[in-house]
Amino acid sequence: MAVGYSGWVAQQVPVETPNGSNVSEVISNPEQGPIGELLHEFGIPYSDVFGAIITFVIALFVLYSLGRATIVPFVSRLLNRRDLDKHEKTPLLRLTKLVMGFLALAASLNIAGYGQLLTSLAAIGAAATLAIGLALQDSLSNFVAGMFIYIDRPFRIGDWIEWDEGTYAGIVEDITFRVTRVRTFDNELLTVPNSVLTDDVIKNPVAKDELRLQFNFGIGYDDDIEEATDIILEEAEKHEDILDDPAPTVRMTESSESDRGALADSYVGLTSRYWIADPNRGDYLKTRGEYVTAVKNRFDAAGIDMPDPQIDLAGQYGQNPAVRIDSVDR
Structure with a gap:
């Protein structure tokens, strides 16, 4: 042996x-x-x-x-x-x-x-x-990205985030060194590799204590702009969840905020900007819904029209629509 x-x-x-x-x-x-x-x-x-x-x-x-x-x-x-x-x-x-x-x-x-x-x-x-x-390059990449998420803290568990130019949005439920789990507002669970989030622009609307919202109101061309502006501001000041400081404002809609800016085909655009505190997705939707409803009721009472979008069909056929229509009929 x-x-x-x-x-x-x-x-x-x-x-x-x-x-x-x-x-x-x-x-x-x-x-x-x-x-x-x-x-x-x-x-x-x-x-x-x-x-x-x-x-x-x-x-x-x-x-x-x-x-x-x-x-x-x-x-x-x-x-x-x-x-x-x-x-x-x-x-x-x-x-x-x-x-x-x-x-x-x-x-x-x-x-x-x-x-x-x-x-x-x-x-x-x-x-x-x-x-x-x-x-394991991909796994290591996600691990390093997870470390950056913990260090930089672009978002936290419970935050509402958006990425991929707003294609995806939801509430962060879990953050690990490899993936982040996000619950969408349709109650779907997204498991996102950390490298996807660190390589993209992340929008975190609730990162600060206050959030500015805006809504575009459209009134008819024959309506009084000053009266509509006063109604929009008064209803913002009445709402308990809308802050007085910074104060709500109303401006003519800019071209970047709608297809035609302030002077659209069928309405005059007025953009209301207002702030809410301790923002989250639920507060955002609730406050906006109540505020817009109150303004709509005041517009109806004051006889201010909120016209539906209109399409100029004649303009689709060039300078001589009659000829174009005839040619289609034949």
């Missing part, structure tokens, strides 16, 4: 550390430490190996416990200063503990006299990391 075992050992392919020493030699012949010397004095065989193992275990326990008692609370306080909630703090604290554990492991190996082995493992780990990184 002994001969077979030694023959098996002889056939093994040695793995060398960067300085040329064999890994098995490093493990079986660690540097003699204080504990190893103590064991040697008591005549315990393999005192250097057992001493190194005991030193490693003690060092790992002490360093990791010290890190848990100092580094983790320190990182937790930093996260609290950024006003992160418990759900957002949990993955960051886990990552902190993982990094701290790796550092404690590396330091413990060095203290135990396995510094050369640590160098070898680091080289192997670097090569493995490179191979894994090439195979």
Whole structure:
């Protein structure tokens, strides 16, 4: 049995550390430490190996416990200063503990006299990391993007966001290092890779304490613009959820706010701008609906018309519509 075992050992392919020493030699012949010397004095065989193992275990326990008692609370306080909630703090604290554990492991190996082995493992780990990184580029991209979301905080859980030029919108339900989950207003759940959000323009209407809204009212050409303006402002001032400061305003609709600006084919455009506090999607829709309804009722009572859009069919056939229509009939 002994001969077979030694023959098996002889056939093994040695793995060398960067300085040329064999890994098995490093493990079986660690540097003699204080504990190893103590064991040697008591005549315990393999005192250097057992001493190194005991030193490693003690060092790992002490360093990791010290890190848990100092580094983790320190990182937790930093996260609290950024006003992160418990759900957002949990993955960051886990990552902190993982990094701290790796550092404690590396330091413990060095203290135990396995510094050369640590160098070898680091080289192997670097090569493995490179191979894994090439195979998981998208996942790593999403992970890095998730880190930026946690650091930059363009949005938080519970925020209403829009992206892809308004194609997608909803309430953020969950943020992980890989994806962000958004609940649409139709109650659909969107699982969005973090890299999509960090590479696009994100609109967060509720990032601030106040939100400015606007609505375009159209009145007839024969109606009194000043009277309509007064009604729009009065109803804004009456609504309890519309702020007095900044004060509501009414201006002639700009060309960028509608197809024809203030003077459309069938109406004169008046744009009302007003502010609400503590905005969210529900408050936004509720306030706008109540406000527009109140203005519409006042317009009806004052005899101010809100005309429907009209299409000039004659203009679709050029300078001589009669000829064009005749040619179509034939």
